Amino acid sequence: MARSGTLGDKVYRTVLLAAAISILLIVAAVLYMMVQNSLPTIQRFGAGFLFASEWNPSQEKFGALPFIYGTVVSSILALILAVPISLGIAIFLVEQAPKSIARPIAFMVELLAAIPSVVYGLWGIFVLAPFIRNYLGPVLQDNLGFLPLFQGRLTGIGMFTGGIILALMITPIITAVVRDVLEAVPNTQREAALALGATKWETTMIVLGNAASGIAGAVVLGLGRAVGETMAVTMVIGNSPQITASLFEPAYTIASVLAANFADATEETYLSALIEMALVLFLVTVIINALAKLMIMSVAGRANAAKHV
Amino acid sequence: MQIIEKTRILFYTFIFLVVAIGVSCSGQKLGDSNSSGTSGTIRVAGTGSTFVKPMMDKWGSEFGKLNPTINIDYSSTGSGAGIKGIQNQTVDFGGTDAAMSDDELKQAAGGEIVHIPVVLGAVVLTYNLAELKEPLKLTPELISDIYLGKIRKWDDERIKKENPNAALPANDITPVFRADGSGTSDIFTDYLSKTVPEWKEKVGRTKNPQLPQGIGIGGKGNEGVMGQVKNTPNTIGYVELTFAKANNLPAALIRNKAGNFVEAGSSTVSNAAAGMADKMPDDLRFEITNAEGADSYPISGIVFMLVYRDQKDARKGKALADFLWWAINDGKQYVVDLHYAPIPPKLVEKAGAKIDLLSNGGKSLRKQ
Numbered sequence: 001m002a003r004s005g006t007l008g009d010k011v012y013r014t015v016l017l018a019a020a021i022s023i024l025l026i027v028a029a030v031l032y033m034m035v036q037n038s039l040p041t042i043q044r045f046g047a048g049f050l051f052a053s054e055w056n057p058s059q060e061k062f063g064a065l066p067f068i069y070g071t072v073v074s075s076i077l078a079l080i081l082a083v084p085i086s087l088g089i090a091i092f093l094v095e096q097a098p099k100s101i102a103r104p105i106a107f108m109v110e111l112l113a114a115i116p117s118v119v120y121g122l123w124g125i126f127v128l129a130p131f132i133r134n135y136l137g138p139v140l141q142d143n144l145g146f147l148p149l150f151q152g153r154l155t156g157i158g159m160f161t162g163g164i165i166l167a168l169m170i171t172p173i174i175t176a177v178v179r180d181v182l183e184a185v186p187n188t189q190r191e192a193a194l195a196l197g198a199t200k201w202e203t204t205m206i207v208l209g210n211a212a213s214g215i216a217g218a219v220v221l222g223l224g225r226a227v228g229e230t231m232a233v234t235m236v237i238g239n240s241p242q243i244t245a246s247l248f249e250p251a252y253t254i255a256s257v258l259a260a261n262f263a264d265a266t267e268e269t270y271l272s273a274l275i276e277m278a279l280v281l282f283l284v285t286v287i288i289n290a291l292a293k294l295m296i297m298s299v300a301g302r303a304n305a306a307k308h309v
Numbered sequence: 310m311q312i313i314e315k316t317r318i319l320f321y322t323f324i325f326l327v328v329a330i331g332v333s334c335s336g337q338k339l340g341d342s343n344s345s346g347t348s349g350t351i352r353v354a355g356t357g358s359t360f361v362k363p364m365m366d367k368w369g370s371e372f373g374k375l376n377p378t379i380n381i382d383y384s385s386t387g388s389g390a391g392i393k394g395i396q397n398q399t400v401d402f403g404g405t406d407a408a409m410s411d412d413e414l415k416q417a418a419g420g421e422i423v424h425i426p427v428v429l430g431a432v433v434l435t436y437n438l439a440e441l442k443e444p445l446k447l448t449p450e451l452i453s454d455i456y457l458g459k460i461r462k463w464d465d466e467r468i469k470k471e472n473p474n475a476a477l478p479a480n481d482i483t484p485v486f487r488a489d490g491s492g493t494s495d496i497f498t499d500y501l502s503k504t505v506p507e508w509k510e511k512v513g514r515t516k517n518p519q520l521p522q523g524i525g526i527g528g529k530g531n532e533g534v535m536g537q538v539k540n541t542p543n544t545i546g547y548v549e550l551t552f553a554k555a556n557n558l559p560a561a562l563i564r565n566k567a568g569n570f571v572e573a574g575s576s577t578v579s580n581a582a583a584g585m586a587d588k589m590p591d592d593l594r595f596e597i598t599n600a601e602g603a604d605s606y607p608i609s610g611i612v613f614m615l616v617y618r619d620q621k622d623a624r625k626g627k628a629l630a631d632f633l634w635w636a637i638n639d640g641k642q643y644v645v646d647l648h649y650a651p652i653p654p655k656l657v658e659k660a661g662a663k664i665d666l667l668s669n670g671g672k673s674l675r676k677q
Contacts, residue, residue: 058518153483240522260488260527264491266389
């Protein structure tokens with residue numbers, strides 16, 4: 001079986017290099033296409049595109065702000081709801097649960113990740129929206145109604161429902177990654193902490209501290225999915241480009257407006273505006289990823305520093 | 310060793326798949342070029358209006374039974390895409406719910422485009438009011454005021470005036486609109502622009518209507534609007550007639566130009582087109598919203614097929630002309646079952662004359 005000659009190695013190396021370079025080319029091609037095709041609106045509206053809040057394609061008014069707002073707020077809402085739950089599940093699975101319980105729960109979590117987003121959307125319309133309209137919404141309005149966040153008409157369709165659906169969709173991803181990260185923390189650390197008399201809680205805190213950079217990475221993965229999620233959000237968020245303090249009001253996200261309008265956009269300016277919006281989404285994702293990398297680096301740096309003290 | 314064996318099997322499978330896909334793709338290309346030759350099946354491709362897709366599928370399959378060598382292939386991509394497709398000549402015909410504008414016609418790469426009306430549709434207002442038994446009656450002014458946020462409660466005096474005996478709740482109205490660009494919105498806003506000056510000024514006729522901030526909820530596609538209306542009490546939304554009928558949604562009676570409240574249905578929609586038949590221009594580019602006639606449903610629309618007058622390929626052009634001719638004549642029998650409305654006899658005549666115009670090398674294709 002001595003087939004691994006120098007020629008084989010060369011071919012092998014070239015193939016790998018080509019694979020790596022193809023990623024760069026794809027990113028470059030996507031970026032080039034988006035910039036090229038959005039030039040009409042970039043030149044016409046400049047930075048005003050990002051800060052204008054009126055959106056009316058038939059009158060050639062294109063303001064991306066309501067969509068950026070909708071994307072950012074729905075994603076943040078999703079993170080606020082999903083991160084504590086995901087951490088809870090992951091910690092339970094790794095630190096507390098016996099194997100016989102952990103396996104089926106872990107399996108269920110992975111199953112959730114495999115559900116297509118349109119199914120989440122349907123569930124949102126048929127189950128979650130009526131639940132919020134009839135039960136959760138009134139309770140929030142009765143008790144926290146003095147906050148602008150919970151004022152306004154309760155239709156069950158809006159930012160709040162969108163945020164919850166997104167939270168459900170990103171929970172499995174965050175959980176799965178955090179679980180892997182926690183499992184990677186060496187058992188010797190737990191044993192050492194317990195041996196020094198730490199409680200189960202204190203031990204877990206030490207483990208979490210060591211896994212912080214990995215957890216941050218998991219959160220960013222979840223955020224990445226939330227920002228780009230389209231179908232399920234379109235079905236429950238109400239698709240109305242507006243900026244309001246109320247979470248119960250309809251909103252609109254960048255991904256949703258692209259999905260809803262791309263096929264039928266024939267006018268050049270309109271198409272250009274939509275592509276520029278895609279460019280904005282792309283840049284938002286890049287910024288999020290960069291921030292995450294910085295965060296991970298700083299946490300990892302601190303951890304390294306701590307080791308040397 | 311076993312791992313290497315496995316890798317090798319995987320590798321060969323991969324190579325096999327690549328080759329197989331490659332061969333089948335090039336095979337398809339061969340088939341395509343054959344279709345414009347002298348033998349084999351003729352594939353006529355169209356794209357556009359999603360609204361007419363079920364009708365085109367039915368027509369395509371029935372026509373295919375009569376003419377096994379002709380394959381009519383229609384993909385639903387939206388009216389805008391249908392116009393784009395025929396302009397760029399990427400398809401043999403386009404389908405649209407709204408006639409092309411003069412500007413759009415100028416951008417057509419293949420010369421003069423002929424509009425052929427094939428079938429009619431309508432937009433109905435459906436609502437979620439559990440206690441209401443009889444159909445709601447609406448005037449264009451009421452629809453406009455609801456969608457502009459000037460009427461906010463179901464028990465508003467103005468709604469009560471038209472519906473004196475209806476059990477209208479004291480709840481907020483939530484209007485639902487189409488969030489995606491659509492021919493349905495175009496028909497709906499065209500109707501309101503013709504009947505309500507305030508609507509014309511504030512929203513106008515458009516495929517992408519924008520309501521005042523915070524007024525309504527947007528749904529994607531007919532099914533999106535229907536989903537919101539069906540599941541949210543106190544909503545009102547507009548969907549295509551075929552869709553409302555197929556899903557047993559309630560539909561409001563709309564007051565037409567003659568002052569009668571009319572229910573949407575195949576016959577009232579055909580009436581609308583018949584009412585306009587004498588007024589239509591020679592190129593048949595017209596709307597039938599707010600039509601004349603005592604029994605015409607006012608929010609009605611026409612679906613056009615867009616074809617080049619000069620067909621480059623004689624066999625394909627002949628197949629296309631025969632298909633369109635068959636659709637508006639014999640194809641009528643399938644229209645009502647799918648909840649569309651047939652074009653009235655007068656319009657069949659005019660559309661037929663347009664189909665006769667399709668020619669190759671100066672000779673009419675129909676009459677060959």
